[in-house]
Amino acid sequence: MTAQPAPAPAPQPAIRCTDVRLQRGDTVVLDGLDLHVQAGRVHALLGRNGAGKSTTFRLLLGLMQPDSGTIDVLGQPPASGTKNRAALERIGASIDGPAIYTHLSAFDNLLVHARLTGVGRARIEEVLDIVGLASTGRKRARHFSMGMKARLALGIAILTEPDVLILDEPQNGLDPQGIAELRQLLRDYAAAGRTVLVSSHQLGEIVQLADDISVLADGVCRYEGPLADFAAPGRLEEEFLKLTMLSATQQEAA
Secondary structure, eight states: OOOOOOOOOOOOOSEEEEEEEEEETTEEEEEEEEEEEOTTSEEEEEEOTTSSHHHHHHHHTTSSOOSEEEEEETTBOOOOGGGHHHHTTSEEEEOSSOOOOTTSBHHHHHHHHHHHHTOOHHHHHHHHHHTTOTTOTTOBGGGOOHHHHHHHHHHHHHTTOOSEEEEESTTTTOOHHHHHHHHHHHHHHHHTTOEEEEEOSOHHHHHHHOSEEEEEETTEEEEEEEHHHHOOTTOHHHHHHHHHHHHHHHHHHO
């Protein structure tokens, strides 16, 4: 009898949260969150306002600490404090709106981050071209449109070519062309074996962007897995509302 080869081990998630709990005052923000995000795929974190999406992003970046549970990003717990700078070279993020220096040009905004991470001028110019800001010259960011600021925030996030991208509502302010360009960029980024985690309320765009989704409600993940397994074509909004409204109704009844 010929011995059968052992099955290949399942790939370890690039991002993993296990039984993560966080309470602020009397409010339970996360109540045993489990989250698994695989490399090479675009993963969307969905939920109604207050579901815990932004808090989850802050925990992944080491900006907050959970009360209990474990978090791993690229096999390590999120760095915090003085250790955070080196760790964030492998993680690009844009959360809580564009964090930019409004008195500086797009180039100089990127230059600030480049000097902190050792990135050269050629990469800055490449990123400006990628995000569509190469022609802005010395125009200060305070005069940028909302869409231009969103493009600059994305440029800062991808400057170091990080292994993980974490983006909160990256489509905000972009026109239809910008949204299509962002979609292609993120899908190409994931196709190169990197990890992309986004949040968005634009469910129509998520249908075109995401491979996997997690649906948060009441501080826990109510669904995690392939988007195609959650909702048939054209029914994401219906299934999302059904799941999150049912969760809210159950909470009120309790």
